[in-house]
Amino acid sequence: VEVMLQPTPALTWVSTGGILDLYIFLGPNPQSVIRQYLQVIGYPTMPPYWSLGFHLCRWGYTTTTTTRKVVERMHNASFPLDVQWNDLDYADKRRIFTYDPWRFGDLPQMVKEFHERGMKYILILDPGISSTSPSGTYPPFDHGLKRDVFIKNATGNILIGKVWPGPTAFPDFTYPETRKWWEDCIRDFHSKVPVDGLWIDMNEPASFVQGSVEGCPDNDLENPPYTPRVVGGQLNSGTICMSAQQNLSTHYNLHNMYGLAEAYATNRAFTNVLGKRPFVLSRSSYPSIGRYSAVWTGDVRSDWEQLRFSIPAVLQFSLFGVPLVGADICGFGGNTTEELCVRWMQLGAFYPFMRNHNDKPNAPQEPYVFGQKAQAAMRSALNLRYSLLPFLYTLFHHAHTSADTVARPLFMEFPTDPNCQTIDRQFLWGSSLLISPVLEEGAVDHLFFFSLGQYLLLPAPLDTINVHVKEGHIIPQQEPALTTTASRRNPFFLTVALSAGGWAWGDLFWDDGESLDTYEMGNYCYVTFIAGESQIVSDPLRLNGALDGLILGGLQVFGVPSSPHYVLANGDFSVCFFTQVLTVTSLALPMSEVFTVQWAL
Structure with missing residues (x-):
C-alpha cells in the first residue's frame, strides 16, 4: 500500500491488491490510541536485562583475536560493554550456521571467555542459504532440500537468488516444517557456539539480483497495474520474484511479512533452545514484530542529518509497538568525526537499544579510539545509562504489560500543548525524563521547550547531554559497572524530584532478568516509592527473592527548600549533604523490606 498525505487534509491510499481491513482507533488521547492499536497487534515482548546494556559491532572484526582485543580495550578504558557482536566475518565462506576454521577456529572458546567476564555474544544470521556447497558438506541446505523448506519459483523449482555467500535459496517461514528445520539449525549451531x-x-x-538468477516471468504479479515508487522501479528489484511460491500464498502477497515470519520463527526456536528469554534483532519489520524482536533503523550514514533523523525514527517504532529500537551509533556508512561520535553516543545512551555499529571500509569508531576528552564524555554518557537501567527495565515492564511507550514523543505526554506536536529533536523516557541532545556541529547551547511553552537556552559543552527529571517523579537507579552482570549486584539509589507540593512517586520492577514469563507467572518483585511530608517510604508490593541481598545505598532529593536539621533512615541518623539538593549517603537499607527516610527542616 502507498499512502500519500494531501494538504486538504486527506489521505490517498493506493493498494497493489488484496483486502483492506481499516481499523479506526478513537483514543481519546494519543496514549490510548497506541494501547488500542497494540490490543490488535499484541503487546511487545519483555527483553532480557542484559540487552539494555551497550552493544558493540563492526563489519571487519576479521578474527577472534581482533574481536577479543576490542573487548579488552573497552574494559581497560573503563567503558561498560555488555554485548560483543560479530558481523559476517565469522562465517565460513559467508555461509550461516558455520564458522571460519582459520580466522574464527576458536569461536566457541572466545564466547566462553566472554561469558566468564559476565558478557554476552551475538552474531549475524542472514536468511539466504548457500545452494552451491558440494552435496553432503553443508547440512542447512542439504536438510532443507530434503524437508522442502525453500521458496519455489513459478514453475515449482527452488528459487535461487544471490546474497553474500553467492547463489542462495530462501526459507519459507510461513511453512511449519521450515520453522522446525530452522530450530534444528539453531540448536545444532548453538550446541557448538553458545550465542546469546x-x-x-x-x-x-x-x-543482489533482480528476482532470481534466472529472472522472473512476465506476468501480472511481476508487473501489476500499479507499482508504488520503490527503489529500482519494480516490485522485484533487490528482492525475489513476486510470483515465487510460498506455503501460504505467492510472495506478492507475503513479501512485507517475510521479516516478521523469520522473527517469529527465530524467537520461538531460540526460546526452545535457550529455555530463557531470547534476543532477536531484525532489519525488516511489520506490525507485531515487537512481540518477537528488537529493530534497528538500518544502515545510516555518519553525518549530523542522520543523527537528527534517528530521533523520529526511534519514536515512530515506539508508537508501532517496538520499544526496543535504536540507530547505529556514530553511523554505519562513511567516517564519523570525534564530535559527531561523542554527540551520537550521548543521544544513543537514550536509545532503548544501544549499539555502535560500523561498516568495513570506514575509520574505527569504538569509544577508545578517540581523545581523552571525548572518551570522558562517552564514558560519562554510558555510566549515566547504566545507572538508569533499573528505571529503563521498569519502563519495558510497563510496555510489555500495559502498552506504555518507553522512548516517548512529547505530544504523548502533553497532548493539549500544541507546541509539542512538532517536536522531534527531544523525547522522553516514560513520563519522567526529558532528553535534550545536541544535534548540530559546534553547538554548545541547546534550545528546547518546557511544557509551559517557554524556550530556554541551556549550556551543553561537549561533555554534557541535558537530561531533566519531571517534578513528582522518583527514578530508581543503580551504581553502574562494566557489565549488567556486575551492576545488577550494586547498591540502588533514588533520584527524587519533589512536586511543588512536596510529593513524588516511582516504581521498580525487578526479576532475574532472563527467565520466561516472569510477570505472567508472578515470579518478580515490584516496589513503589512515595515521597511526601518530608519523608520517602518504599512499599514492596510483591517479592520473590530477586531483590534479596540488594540494598538502597543513597538518594538525592530535589525540591527540599532548605538544609534539614537531620535525616533519619529507618529511625537511625544518616549522613547527608545539602547544596540545593538533599543528598543522603552511606545507607544500607534492604530493598526487599519497607524503608523510611525522613528529614526534619
Whole structure:
C-alpha cells in the first residue's frame, strides 16, 4: 500500500491488491490510541536485562583475536560493554550456521571467555542459504532440500537468488516444517557456539539480483497495474520474484511479512533452545514484530542529518509497538568525526537499544579510539545509562504489560500543548525524563521547550547531554559497572524530584532478568516509592527473592527548600549533604523490606 498525505487534509491510499481491513482507533488521547492499536497487534515482548546494556559491532572484526582485543580495550578504558557482536566475518565462506576454521577456529572458546567476564555474544544470521556447497558438506541446505523448506519459483523449482555467500535459496517461514528445520539449525549451531542473541539481517528478503538468477516471468504479479515508487522501479528489484511460491500464498502477497515470519520463527526456536528469554534483532519489520524482536533503523550514514533523523525514527517504532529500537551509533556508512561520535553516543545512551555499529571500509569508531576528552564524555554518557537501567527495565515492564511507550514523543505526554506536536529533536523516557541532545556541529547551547511553552537556552559543552527529571517523579537507579552482570549486584539509589507540593512517586520492577514469563507467572518483585511530608517510604508490593541481598545505598532529593536539621533512615541518623539538593549517603537499607527516610527542616 502507498499512502500519500494531501494538504486538504486527506489521505490517498493506493493498494497493489488484496483486502483492506481499516481499523479506526478513537483514543481519546494519543496514549490510548497506541494501547488500542497494540490490543490488535499484541503487546511487545519483555527483553532480557542484559540487552539494555551497550552493544558493540563492526563489519571487519576479521578474527577472534581482533574481536577479543576490542573487548579488552573497552574494559581497560573503563567503558561498560555488555554485548560483543560479530558481523559476517565469522562465517565460513559467508555461509550461516558455520564458522571460519582459520580466522574464527576458536569461536566457541572466545564466547566462553566472554561469558566468564559476565558478557554476552551475538552474531549475524542472514536468511539466504548457500545452494552451491558440494552435496553432503553443508547440512542447512542439504536438510532443507530434503524437508522442502525453500521458496519455489513459478514453475515449482527452488528459487535461487544471490546474497553474500553467492547463489542462495530462501526459507519459507510461513511453512511449519521450515520453522522446525530452522530450530534444528539453531540448536545444532548453538550446541557448538553458545550465542546469546541472533541478528537477522537481509530479511526483506534482500537479493543482489533482480528476482532470481534466472529472472522472473512476465506476468501480472511481476508487473501489476500499479507499482508504488520503490527503489529500482519494480516490485522485484533487490528482492525475489513476486510470483515465487510460498506455503501460504505467492510472495506478492507475503513479501512485507517475510521479516516478521523469520522473527517469529527465530524467537520461538531460540526460546526452545535457550529455555530463557531470547534476543532477536531484525532489519525488516511489520506490525507485531515487537512481540518477537528488537529493530534497528538500518544502515545510516555518519553525518549530523542522520543523527537528527534517528530521533523520529526511534519514536515512530515506539508508537508501532517496538520499544526496543535504536540507530547505529556514530553511523554505519562513511567516517564519523570525534564530535559527531561523542554527540551520537550521548543521544544513543537514550536509545532503548544501544549499539555502535560500523561498516568495513570506514575509520574505527569504538569509544577508545578517540581523545581523552571525548572518551570522558562517552564514558560519562554510558555510566549515566547504566545507572538508569533499573528505571529503563521498569519502563519495558510497563510496555510489555500495559502498552506504555518507553522512548516517548512529547505530544504523548502533553497532548493539549500544541507546541509539542512538532517536536522531534527531544523525547522522553516514560513520563519522567526529558532528553535534550545536541544535534548540530559546534553547538554548545541547546534550545528546547518546557511544557509551559517557554524556550530556554541551556549550556551543553561537549561533555554534557541535558537530561531533566519531571517534578513528582522518583527514578530508581543503580551504581553502574562494566557489565549488567556486575551492576545488577550494586547498591540502588533514588533520584527524587519533589512536586511543588512536596510529593513524588516511582516504581521498580525487578526479576532475574532472563527467565520466561516472569510477570505472567508472578515470579518478580515490584516496589513503589512515595515521597511526601518530608519523608520517602518504599512499599514492596510483591517479592520473590530477586531483590534479596540488594540494598538502597543513597538518594538525592530535589525540591527540599532548605538544609534539614537531620535525616533519619529507618529511625537511625544518616549522613547527608545539602547544596540545593538533599543528598543522603552511606545507607544500607534492604530493598526487599519497607524503608523510611525522613528529614526534619
